[in-house]
Amino acid sequence: MTIWPIIPAAGVGSRMQADRPKQYLTLANGLLIDHTLRLLLDHPACQQVVLALATDDPYWRGSEFSDDARILRVAGGQERCHSVLNALNAILDQAHDDDWALVHDVARPCLHHSDIDALLAAAQQHPQGALLATPTRDTMKRGNSEQCVQHTVEREQLWHALTPQLFPLKALHQALEQCLAQQLTVTDECSAMEHMGWQPRLVEGRSDNIKITRPADLALAEWFLQQREAPCE
Ligand SMILES: Nc1ccn([C@@H]2O[C@H](COP(=O)(O)OP(=O)(O)OP(=O)(O)O)[C@@H](O)[C@H]2O)c(=O)n1
Numbered sequence: 001m002t003i004w005p006i007i008p009a010a011g012v013g014s015r016m017q018a019d020r021p022k023q024y025l026t027l028a029n030g031l032l033i034d035h036t037l038r039l040l041l042d043h044p045a046c047q048q049v050v051l052a053l054a055t056d057d058p059y060w061r062g063s064e065f066s067d068d069a070r071i072l073r074v075a076g077g078q079e080r081c082h083s084v085l086n087a088l089n090a091i092l093d094q095a096h097d098d099d100w101a102l103v104h105d106v107a108r109p110c111l112h113h114s115d116i117d118a119l120l121a122a123a124q125q126h127p128q129g130a131l132l133a134t135p136t137r138d139t140m141k142r143g144n145s146e147q148c149v150q151h152t153v154e155r156e157q158l159w160h161a162l163t164p165q166l167f168p169l170k171a172l173h174q175a176l177e178q179c180l181a182q183q184l185t186v187t188d189e190c191s192a193m194e195h196m197g198w199q200p201r202l203v204e205g206r207s208d209n210i211k212i213t214r215p216a217d218l219a220l221a222e223w224f225l226q227q228r229e230a231p232c233e
């Protein structure tokens with residue numbers, strides 16, 4: 001059984017409002033993309049990485065991993081789900097039936113190996129796959145188009161989906177293909193598996209595994225990354 005790490009990194013980072021895609025911003029003395037690549041490649045289960053990059057990405061050559069043979073580059077797609085499907089298509093003929101895909105956003109550089117280990121352990125016990133998630137802490141509201149409260153959402157068993165998400169590779173490929181053929185909205189791999197009737201395991205992950213999305217996320221991520229280098233680490 002092989003784990004295939006897939007990193008969707010072909011986004012433009014529009015919500016970040018920066019002069020370049022957010023994965024190429026510098027945090028804690030390194031490119032965001034390099035922090036994410038390094039943490040995955042340093043994990044024993046990740047011998048190589050399938051990296052989906054924008055076809056016109058001029059920044060990749062600035063990565064310290066741009067010549068790293070452990071990275072298989074594939075063309076990203078219009079949306080995140082298309083980038084992930086392109087990555088799966090690129091490796092499908094090499095994959096065995098018992099291989100798994102571990103999909104992790106490049107925009108989540110603060111991931112810890114302990115969470116990867118917990119996810120791998122959970123998936124060994126749960127054939128329908130698993131994803132890192134954190135329980136919601138706040139009272140949740142559903143708003144309307146006027147940004148007024150429609151109702152309070154029951155928060156019992158309400159989770160924030162994170163990444164990595166870990167699924168049998170060929171099942172994920174089939175699920176994504178079917179969802180995209182039906183033009184279903186798929187914002188994470190778990191959504192596609194749910195459409196197939198699967199019930200993946202929720203694995204509680206660290207709340208510092210944030211997705212860098214908006215400018216305010218940068219300072220927090222910088223601090224988290226600096227803590228990783230703290231002597232006690
Ligand atoms: N066509 C796309 C869009 C997004 N992603 C990746 O999917 C992850 C999560 O997406 P998001 O945080 O939304 O990144 P962006 O799409 O770049 O951000 P925005 O929505 O603000 O433009 C990111 O690592 C991003 O690079 C991708 O590989 N291909």
Ligand SMILES: C[C@](O)(CO)[C@H](O)COP(=O)(O)O
Nearest residue numbers: 080105161162163187188211
């Ligand atoms: C995959 C994800 O990070 C899980 O929370 C999230 O769905 C990505 O969403 P985005 O809009 O592509 O950032």
